Amino acid sequence: MNKVLFGRKAVAIEILLIGAVLFFAASWITDFHISEGIRAFPAAICWIAQNMVPKASSLAKLPKILSRLAEAVMLSIAVTMIATLLAFFTSLAGSRTTAWKKGAAGLVRMFAAVFRNIPDVVWAILLLFSFGQNAVTGFLTLFFTSYGILTRAFIETIDEVSQNCVEALKGTGADFLEIVFQGVIPSAMSGIMTWILYMIEMNIRNSVLIGLLTGSGIGAMFDLYYKRLEYGVTSLIIIAIIILVLTIEYITDRVRKVII
Amino acid sequence: MTEEVIWRPYGKLRTEAVPDTWVERDERGKIRVHGKNRAEKAVAAVLISLSVLTVIELVWLAGIPVDFKKAAGQTLHNLSIVFFQPRLHYASVTEILYQLLVTFCLGVLSTLFGSVLALLLAMGCARNIADPRVSGLIKGFAAIIRAIPTVIWVLIFAVSAGLGSVAAVIGLTFHSMSYLTKMYAEAIEEMEEGPIEALKASGAGFLPIICQAVLPTSMRYLMAWTFMRFEINFTNAVAMGAAAGAGGIGYNLFMAGDFYMDLHEMGFLTYAILLAVICLEKIATKVKKNAS
Numbered sequence: 204m205n206k207v208l209f210g211r212k213a214v215a216i217e218i219l220l221i222g223a224v225l226f227f228a229a230s231w232i233t234d235f236h237i238s239e240g241i242r243a244f245p246a247a248i249c250w251i252a253q254n255m256v257p258k259a260s261s262l263a264k265l266p267k268i269l270s271r272l273a274e275a276v277m278l279s280i281a282v283t284m285i286a287t288l289l290a291f292f293t294s295l296a297g298s299r300t301t302a303w304k305k306g307a308a309g310l311v312r313m314f315a316a317v318f319r320n321i322p323d324v325v326w327a328i329l330l331l332f333s334f335g336q337n338a339v340t341g342f343l344t345l346f347f348t349s350y351g352i353l354t355r356a357f358i359e360t361i362d363e364v365s366q367n368c369v370e371a372l373k374g375t376g377a378d379f380l381e382i383v384f385q386g387v388i389p390s391a392m393s394g395i396m397t398w399i400l401y402m403i404e405m406n407i408r409n410s411v412l413i414g415l416l417t418g419s420g421i422g423a424m425f426d427l428y429y430k431r432l433e434y435g436v437t438s439l440i441i442i443a444i445i446i447l448v449l450t451i452e453y454i455t456d457r458v459r460k461v462i463i
Numbered sequence: 464m465t466e467e468v469i470w471r472p473y474g475k476l477r478t479e480a481v482p483d484t485w486v487e488r489d490e491r492g493k494i495r496v497h498g499k500n501r502a503e504k505a506v507a508a509v510l511i512s513l514s515v516l517t518v519i520e521l522v523w524l525a526g527i528p529v530d531f532k533k534a535a536g537q538t539l540h541n542l543s544i545v546f547f548q549p550r551l552h553y554a555s556v557t558e559i560l561y562q563l564l565v566t567f568c569l570g571v572l573s574t575l576f577g578s579v580l581a582l583l584l585a586m587g588c589a590r591n592i593a594d595p596r597v598s599g600l601i602k603g604f605a606a607i608i609r610a611i612p613t614v615i616w617v618l619i620f621a622v623s624a625g626l627g628s629v630a631a632v633i634g635l636t637f638h639s640m641s642y643l644t645k646m647y648a649e650a651i652e653e654m655e656e657g658p659i660e661a662l663k664a665s666g667a668g669f670l671p672i673i674c675q676a677v678l679p680t681s682m683r684y685l686m687a688w689t690f691m692r693f694e695i696n697f698t699n700a701v702a703m704g705a706a707a708g709a710g711g712i713g714y715n716l717f718m719a720g721d722f723y724m725d726l727h728e729m730g731f732l733t734y735a736i737l738l739a740v741i742c743l744e745k746i747a748t749k750v751k752k753n754a755s
Binding site for chain 2: 211214222225226228229230232233234235236239240243244246247250251255277278280281283284285316317320321322323324325328329330331332333334335337338339342392393396399408409411412415416422425429441444445448449452458461462463
């Protein structure tokens with residue numbers, strides 16, 4: 204029986220079948236027609252090749268684009284650092300190895316799960332109501348989502364990495380601060396750094412979406428020229444984003460290699 | 464030389480060869496228990512420079528004329544309406560559930576297309592099975608596609624394909640494809656050399672190597688990454704509904720928030736999404752546990 208269901212060939216056929224069923228069901232529900240998709244795709248590529256080319260006149264907007272991008276980078280760094288600081292303290296309370304009460308750890312985890320899973324769209328709309336269209340709204344939106352993600356990541360890191368040395372320190376009678384500074388921080392540091400770098404990258408990418416929703420920063424600028432059908436400037440913004448993201452990826456990759 | 468267990472602050476316990484008589488001492492003649500190594504210095508340098516940039520940014524943000532006290536109070540008030548008084552005015556519960564299903568299906572479709580394309584690309588760019596020149600080319604291509612945020616892809620495709628599921632699916636697929644290409648390639652590169660070399664030595668072609676060695680050994684990782692991407696695609700599909708009018712529950716959210724300004728309705732929608740995402744996360748952790 205097991206061989207019939209879990210043999211190599213059977214698994215392959217099962218995966219194909221499940222994939223096909225999912226495909227047809229999902230296409231039907233979303234009103235997506237694969238023929239339309241296949242037809243639209245080359246047309247879209249042709250359109251991109253023809254229209255998404257910066258014109259000489261759009262170069263005049265370059266300084267503005269670059270300053271918006273610099274703003275996005277600075278915002279992402281600040282958001283990540285502050286979220287890291289707060290998430291680290293939260294994760295100390297939420298990790299099973301360092302929590303002072305086991306029940307409290309579960310509560311903190313639940314709190315973090317709710318925080319993390321509220322979509323950024325909801326944060327963006329809510330904060331837009333009270334803070335208006337400016338960088339502060341973008342900052343807070345990115346902050347709330349980063350905080351949720353980092354808290355979960357740090358809890359996992361601390362649970363994974365620090366358990367043995369925290370136990371050893373507890374055995375010697377070390378107090379909470381000693382455990383944190385001598386045990387948790389040194390052992391979890393490389394994990395935390397990896398997450399900081401990853402989060403900065405992700406926030407820079409996300410800032411386009413958040414900017415679009417909250418009407419500030421590089422996202423709003425993209426939206427403006429996109430809606431005005433000025434595709435020269437739009438494409439220049441996209442190219443600038445590509446170069447920025449690739450550069451940041453390169454830098455974080457180098458730093459990661461030195462650190463770990 | 465003897466083997467000795469060395470404890471590095473930023474690493475695991477490891478054995479390293481150390482000279483017999485050499486002991487590093489600090490200026491007071493004490494034996495140094497944790498000397499600053501290169502990694503430690505780099506961590507400190509990165510943290511300090513990031514903190515300085517953070518302070519500069521915060522000073523700049525503080526210059527923006529926002530009445531923080533009033534705005535924070537208002538945010539709390541709005542949050543309490545969203546979370547404690549969720550109510551539907553404009554849509555029925557069944558319609559919300561249906562829109563949730565639409566978003567779910569957008570995620571399914573883009574993950575399916577993305578994973579099939581990514582599997583093909585990953586076979587062309589995993590370093591242990593592919594031609595190095597082709598590998599570099601595909602990796603570069605994937606990196607450029609990945610650098611463009613999903614929302615921009617959806618908006619670009621919306622111009623020629625029109626707003627709707629086609630633009631949303633193609634846009635979401637593009638980003639998933641390049642993301643999964645990277646992850647799949649890494650999973651394939653991490654597998655043991657043995658089976659591939661054995662098959663190569665016996666004269667097996669590219670396809671048998673893929674079907675007999677690569678796929679069976681890395682299948683669990685590929686499935687785990689695919690499911691993780693599905694989770695991301697679901698939340699992305701919500702965002703695309705709101706930011707690019709791509710349909711699904713995200714669009715309801717956008718209408719409730721920016722059009723009707725109905726916080727009660729937003730509360731209900733938030734709970735619906737929250738429930739769906741938490742369920743997906745629970746399943747994802749199970750899948751991840753199976754994979755490792």
